[in-house]
Amino acid sequence: MPTKQYIEENSRRFLDELIELLKIPSVSADPAFKEDVFRAADYVKNSLIDAGADHAEICATEGYPIVYGEKIVDKKAPTVLVYGHYDVQPADPYELWDSSPFEPVIRKTDRHPEGAIFARGAADDKGQFYMHVKAFEAMLSSGELNCNVKFMIEGEEEVGSGNLDSFVKNNQEKLKADVVLISDTSMISLEHPSVTVGLRGLAYLQVEVTGPNKDLHSGTFGGAVANPINVLCRMIASLHDENQQVTVPGFYDKVEEYSENYRRQLNKAPFDENDFKKKLDIAETYGEKGYTTIERVGIRPTLDVNGIWGGYTGEGAKTVLPSKAYAKISMRLVPDQDHKEIALLFEQHLKKIAPPAVSIKVMPHHGGQAAVIPTDSIGYKAAEAAIQEAFGKKAIPTREGGSIPITALFQKVLKLDPILLGFGLDTDAIHSPNEHYGVKNYFKGIETIALFFKHFHALSS
Amino acid sequence: MPTKQYIEENSRRFLDELIELLKIPSVSADPAFKEDVFRAADYVKNSLIDAGADHAEICATEGYPIVYGEKIVDKKAPTVLVYGHYDVQPADPYELWDSSPFEPVIRKTDRHPEGAIFARGAADDKGQFYMHVKAFEAMLSSGELNCNVKFMIEGEEEVGSGNLDSFVKNNQEKLKADVVLISDTSMISLEHPSVTVGLRGLAYLQVEVTGPNKDLHSGTFGGAVANPINVLCRMIASLHDENQQVTVPGFYDKVEEYSENYRRQLNKAPFDENDFKKKLDIAETYGEKGYTTIERVGIRPTLDVNGIWGGYTGEGAKTVLPSKAYAKISMRLVPDQDHKEIALLFEQHLKKIAPPAVSIKVMPHHGGQAAVIPTDSIGYKAAEAAIQEAFGKKAIPTREGGSIPITALFQKVLKLDPILLGFGLDTDAIHSPNEHYGVKNYFKGIETIALFFKHFHALSS
Numbered sequence: 001m002p003t004k005q006y007i008e009e010n011s012r013r014f015l016d017e018l019i020e021l022l023k024i025p026s027v028s029a030d031p032a033f034k035e036d037v038f039r040a041a042d043y044v045k046n047s048l049i050d051a052g053a054d055h056a057e058i059c060a061t062e063g064y065p066i067v068y069g070e071k072i073v074d075k076k077a078p079t080v081l082v083y084g085h086y087d088v089q090p091a092d093p094y095e096l097w098d099s100s101p102f103e104p105v106i107r108k109t110d111r112h113p114e115g116a117i118f119a120r121g122a123a124d125d126k127g128q129f130y131m132h133v134k135a136f137e138a139m140l141s142s143g144e145l146n147c148n149v150k151f152m153i154e155g156e157e158e159v160g161s162g163n164l165d166s167f168v169k170n171n172q173e174k175l176k177a178d179v180v181l182i183s184d185t186s187m188i189s190l191e192h193p194s195v196t197v198g199l200r201g202l203a204y205l206q207v208e209v210t211g212p213n214k215d216l217h218s219g220t221f222g223g224a225v226a227n228p229i230n231v232l233c234r235m236i237a238s239l240h241d242e243n244q245q246v247t248v249p250g251f252y253d254k255v256e257e258y259s260e261n262y263r264r265q266l267n268k269a270p271f272d273e274n275d276f277k278k279k280l281d282i283a284e285t286y287g288e289k290g291y292t293t294i295e296r297v298g299i300r301p302t303l304d305v306n307g308i309w310g311g312y313t314g315e316g317a318k319t320v321l322p323s324k325a326y327a328k329i330s331m332r333l334v335p336d337q338d339h340k341e342i343a344l345l346f347e348q349h350l351k352k353i354a355p356p357a358v359s360i361k362v363m364p365h366h367g368g369q370a371a372v373i374p375t376d377s378i379g380y381k382a383a384e385a386a387i388q389e390a391f392g393k394k395a396i397p398t399r400e401g402g403s404i405p406i407t408a409l410f411q412k413v414l415k416l417d418p419i420l421l422g423f424g425l426d427t428d429a430i431h432s433p434n435e436h437y438g439v440k441n442y443f444k445g446i447e448t449i450a451l452f453f454k455h456f457h458a459l460s461s
Numbered sequence: 462m463p464t465k466q467y468i469e470e471n472s473r474r475f476l477d478e479l480i481e482l483l484k485i486p487s488v489s490a491d492p493a494f495k496e497d498v499f500r501a502a503d504y505v506k507n508s509l510i511d512a513g514a515d516h517a518e519i520c521a522t523e524g525y526p527i528v529y530g531e532k533i534v535d536k537k538a539p540t541v542l543v544y545g546h547y548d549v550q551p552a553d554p555y556e557l558w559d560s561s562p563f564e565p566v567i568r569k570t571d572r573h574p575e576g577a578i579f580a581r582g583a584a585d586d587k588g589q590f591y592m593h594v595k596a597f598e599a600m601l602s603s604g605e606l607n608c609n610v611k612f613m614i615e616g617e618e619e620v621g622s623g624n625l626d627s628f629v630k631n632n633q634e635k636l637k638a639d640v641v642l643i644s645d646t647s648m649i650s651l652e653h654p655s656v657t658v659g660l661r662g663l664a665y666l667q668v669e670v671t672g673p674n675k676d677l678h679s680g681t682f683g684g685a686v687a688n689p690i691n692v693l694c695r696m697i698a699s700l701h702d703e704n705q706q707v708t709v710p711g712f713y714d715k716v717e718e719y720s721e722n723y724r725r726q727l728n729k730a731p732f733d734e735n736d737f738k739k740k741l742d743i744a745e746t747y748g749e750k751g752y753t754t755i756e757r758v759g760i761r762p763t764l765d766v767n768g769i770w771g772g773y774t775g776e777g778a779k780t781v782l783p784s785k786a787y788a789k790i791s792m793r794l795v796p797d798q799d800h801k802e803i804a805l806l807f808e809q810h811l812k813k814i815a816p817p818a819v820s821i822k823v824m825p826h827h828g829g830q831a832a833v834i835p836t837d838s839i840g841y842k843a844a845e846a847a848i849q850e851a852f853g854k855k856a857i858p859t860r861e862g863g864s865i866p867i868t869a870l871f872q873k874v875l876k877l878d879p880i881l882l883g884f885g886l887d888t889d890a891i892h893s894p895n896e897h898y899g900v901k902n903y904f905k906g907i908e909t910i911a912l913f914f915k916h917f918h919a920l921s922s
């Protein structure tokens with residue numbers, strides 16, 4: 001039976017298998033979930049074998065393992081390397097989830113009248129990389145698989161892919177391919193299918209400000225001793241100027257200024273500012289002066305506090321002047337901004353602006369480079385053709401605000417431009433409570449991925 | 462036997478009884494300790510009866526009860542009203558305590574070579590008000606008690622004494638006295654005994670900033686949506702100007718500017734800035750320009766963030782753009798600044814400076830008025846005489862940065878200037894981990910309090 005029919009006839013099982021995977025709380029950031037992360041790796045390996053891989057293995061690293069699997073149909077055929085990740089973001093705050101993050105449920109929503117799977121990792125990235133496993137199975141069963149496939153599914157994407165770099169460098173022969181295919185991004189909508197051609201980089205740091213050597217009574221000492229929270233807030237506030245530009249010296253040195261023409265093209269993507277505000281319940285968007293919302297998340301770097309804490313945060317009132325205050329701060333970077341250099345500039349700047357009445361520590365968490373994908377490759381053309389056939393529409397190239405550090409790694413080490421063929425939506429609430437992934441997106445994704453293989457083979461011949 | 466001898470012979474028991482009281486975790490700010498707070502009230506009532514009170518009772522309020530007890534020796538004798546509180550501050554962060562906060566231990570320190578009791582509430586205020594109970598017992602046993610005594614020990618001082626106001630107003634006849642005596646402050650040192658003649662007021666509020674209606678991915682949305690943490694930090698930073706003056710409009714309108722002469726007198730109190738910095742491990746003190754450390758905590762109002770939280774605060778990194786950020790902010794006030802007016806000015810100002818891209822809530826927690834105590838009253842003179850006899854030194858009048866809201870209440874409703882005869886030290890770590898109270902301070906306090914009664918009776922005749 002043809003691939004499309006096979007997908008339809010096995011849809012219930014395809015969904016059930018994903019749900020089983022989503023039940024494993026593979027939170028890589030929190031050591032409490034260590035066993036679960038390993039369990040998820042096992043699940044992925046077994047699913048590759050079950051789908052028909054020649055072999056699959058769990059490759060140990062200094063952190064969580066990378067699952068590798070492959071199917072070589074013909075040594076002369078083009079090879080597609082699929083990348084994905086089986087680890088997920090922490091699920092807290094749990095109390096804001098309408099259903100338990102690791103007990104997946106399917107519910108209908110306005111945007112998903114055919115239902116969406118609610119679970120941590122549903123869209124980022126279990127639901128998305130698993131489409132590849134199922135597209136592979138379907139093509140193999142239908143006899144329509146005419147490209148070789150290699151899978152590399154890692155378990156540390158949400159904590160910076162710390163061990164992927166050396167794995168890729170040490171396994172260049174094994175990973176040899178003609179294109180890298182990744183589904184870990186979103187499209188504008190099922191009505192406006194798009195392909196991501198730009199991703200931002202990331203520099204993520206933690207700041208610790210220490211004032212007095214112990215918590216003090218804010219009455220007895222208040223006004224005479226630097227309060228580390230007050231100081232931290234002032235330092236954070238100073239990191240943006242009145243135009244919402246980042247004030248770290250050198251931050252914009254390597255940021256590309258795009259032509260009016262390029263910006264005009266970028267802003268043609270369907271985007272409804274009012275709808276965007278309404279969905280987020282905000283009266284105004286907010287960001288760097290002189291840029292549109294699409295530009296602010298697509299081609300401009302940013303600085304956001306991702307977490308802050310210090311002093312008394314319990315019920316009621318405690319009149320404490322705390323010893324310490326902390327913040328997690330990340331910067332989204334654009335191409336040519338080197339994440340290590342930016343992290344260093346940030347650290348130097350923070351140490352410079354800290355008043356002598358406090359001491360300060362800046363600890364880098366992780367980072368990744370930004371990436372831009374060319375649109376004239378065989379891979380991109382195959383993605384366009386697959387979308388045209390599956391959706392009956394021309395793919396819109398978009399630049400996304402998120403980061404997939406591996407993209408730059410593939411470009412540098414394997415000399416391959418990855419194709420970012422994602423099927424999420426910006427309403428999927430990834431990294432947030434109530435993350436979900438549309439059931440229709442899942443199946444449309446499987447179908448499109450199979451078509452990508454068909455067109456990639458045809459265009460490569 | 463004379464009072465002093467009675468104190469010495471019963472010292473072991475006096476200490477043990479305090480330790481039993483300190484074992485009760487009567488944290489009024491946290492509902493989890495509700496039963497313990499009531500248990501502490503029982504303990505106080507029983508201790509008054511055991512010490513020899515004519516009667517003692519637990520007076521219910523809408524919150525935690527007020528313990529009242531009295532001993533009328535002679536209707537014509539002067540009456541001393543003793544105020545204290547049996548509730549304590551929350552003990553967290555627990556991990557910073559060297560011993561469990563509710564398992565009191567006596568340890569020697571550099572400043573307390575004869576030992577100090579380490580426990581939450583040791584100095585604030587269980588160890589201090591209990592000196593009065595024991596001084597009372599000692600005077601009664603020795604036959605030297607010649608003033609009437611009334612005790613009013615409350616359980617909500619650490620959360621703003623919300624029900625004391627109406628209790629005092631409704632029981633003016635019962636509470637009728639010639640002086641109010643309070644030990645809930647500190648002295649400079651046992652070598653430099655001092656009496657507090659000024660206290661700051663307090664306005665304590667909680668701020669909640671809401672950006673988007675849910676946590677967002679900081680990559681997908683970062684740069685286009687107001688981040689409530691960034692916004693909160695900027696708002697907090699703007700609350701001080703470059704001279705570290707509070708920028709809330711109207712904040713200084715009622716702040717008294719003291720004469721050069723007054724400030725010179727105030728700065729004569731023994732204070733070693735280098736020692737102060739060394740004890741707190743800070744390179745510099747920090748505060749309002751143009752004022753000394755003594756002035757900054759004594760006669761100037763301040764604004765401190767007591768707690769801040771928002772976003773991801775766990776291990777590792779999470780690239781979240783949070784929906785909400787929170788801060789607990791308090792202002793220490795000086796006489797004539799009305800805490801309700803200041804809280805309102807603060808709320809209005811914060812709402813004004815919040816950018817339209819976020820919404821903001823400001824919730825008042827509690828407050829209290831500042832107070833100044835005259836030094837020409839019989840009560841103050843009795844305190845001076847008691848200190849002279851007990852320490853062989855003249856008491857130094859000081860102004861303290863903390864707040865005892867009841868002070869202003871007594872002045873207003875009972876028309877009595879309280880005498881703030883405290884025996885704590887500024888190193889006692891009240892409201893902090895490892896709170897402690899010197900064993901010598903405890904017994905020296907009991908002795909001095911008994912002498913106060915003697916001199917108050919003599920000076921009143």
